Amino acid sequence: MRDTVMPNNIPYAISRYSAEELKDALKKMYLIRKFEEGAEDSYMRGLIHGTMHLSIGQEASAVGSCMSLTDDDKITSTHRGHGHCVAKGADLSRMFAEFFGKESGYCKGRGGSMHIADPSKGNLGANGIVGGGLPIAVGAALSAKRLGTGAVTICFFGDGANNEGAFHEALNMAKVWNLPVVFVCENNKYGMSTSTERSTAVKNISDRAVAYAMPGVTVDGNDFSAVTEAVDAAVERARKGEGPSLVENVTYRWRGHSKSDRNRYRTKEEIADWQSRDPIVAMAKLLVDHKISTEDEVAEIEADATRIIEEAIAFATEGDNPKIEEVTRDVYTKGAAA
């Protein structure tokens, strides 16, 4: 990492991070995109039973938010969690294996797409329950404070989750106990079919911060540098013992909510408009414009990501299914169920 002082007109991320770090960030964004495309393709080919929530279009939010975290820092994620998982350093092969329900997957085939977790990298898990991760993140921050680990927790959640009671209770406790947690709202405009206009009393989700006496800011979630600038500042505050913050990354999901979405609540024009603001294209341009990478290097990074995903799918395909006799393993830490 470089010095945090920014020369004029240089985007924050360019001045803050090394070329290697920035190229790695671009690679993670490609990995997310290609993971999601691979997942979608596997689904279409009938290889996957169940559902999935793709984060195509939201890659800058996931990767940008995690830039200043270490493996000791924690995240909690959501049903739309593949991107967060990659951003926090997960192994793509084990992610795909989980998606395919294999014993070699992160959850040994028990969890699937909606529960991928990698506690060894500080990823406490995706969540099938909207808002489920919010208080858990506060708990992780409480541990960090009591145990003096210096770790910060980033809590990812969607705009829809901000209307759950758990959101309000979690932010309040985080502030009252002055905990090192950053609430990152990925506002992609809709909770399933319901727009924020139809569901949420305030205009910006970050307006909610006022009620819990913490800093709140809204940024362009498709602008990698803007995301890192806001989230890094919040992480730093948390690290210094200055308590929680709320950052709202405004972004958009290109795909439907899940496999069965007919997109009846939004227009084709709206989707096309957001697709023209591809966060990966913008990131690649940022790196080329600032001479971090050449266009050829960008192409190599993308090709590298494609290769990793192909290998991951092959690994997942070859993996063994879990054994039926072991289905009640891990219900409890010791011994079997009654």
Place this chain on the structure above:
Amino acid sequence: MNMHSKTDLRELSYAEAIREAMDIAMARDERVILMGEDIGVYGGAFGVTGDLVEKYGTDRVMDTPISELGGAGVAVGAAMTGLRPIFEFQFSDFATLGMEQIVNQAAKIRYMLGGAVSVPVVMRFPSGSGTGAAAQHSQSLEAWTAHVPGLKVVQPSTPEDAKGLLLAALEDPDPVMIYEHKILYKMKGHVPDGYYTTPIGKAAVVREGKDLTIVATSIMVHKALDAAETMAAEGIDAEVIDLRTIRPMDRDTVLASVRKTGRLICIYEAVKTLGVGAEVSAMVAESDAFDYLDAPIIRLGGAECPIPYNPELEKAVVPQVPDILEAARNLAKGRV
């Protein structure tokens, strides 16, 4: 009561039958409103509300924010004060977030207030496994609400009963919880036209037999009927009872059958222990029907674990037709 002739062969899916019941209820009674997540333009996560929003508008088909506790509570308050809300939990699993309003409020308000008010709310719970949605989207938690006096709890297994029980629930002055199995939504069956109700608290003998009684709920009724056909070919004549309501439970129908057959299998998808099967077994054990038993009671229920993601594992943790056959053959040994 269902007064319709069986010559009317119109078929609807289970989801369509529920939608038709809501449509009929909304057309006859202005007080009926629908509330839930994505039930408007999206048509519901399982397509149950469909295009009702086009017919009745967003004032009566209300998309709630993702706020199960608040949403359920608003439905309770509205029911106490003149509306007839039908509240949809998008998945029954998310009703755990609304439990406060269901258990502490809806179930008890009438009693706590000495009968001064009623809470005529209807809540719908899409439940069960089989969709690959894993542990937080596949549960069968009906025994949770069935444990609470003040609530009525039904589990329709056919399109006909799905419609009739929903209309009966709306007529009922007390809170009625309807557990619908997601896998049944696409199942087709005969559904009578027009308005009718299926009585809450009445089981149905869906197959008569003399050798053993199978008491089943929800999707397990169909598995039990499948198994009964195979058994018939082997000379075992099973009686199959669709419990339909789990609170209040139809004691008379179950006990009469056990007195006749002397053998009982109880089958349900929820985790086996501390559930419907325990109640049915105890009901028999505490009655004179116990004296008619020729063999121990068998319960077939879900494994003692959350629903796993892998499809083979997912199948393995809930009772399947071969499990029923094995239990029935063991039970029938020496008698058939």
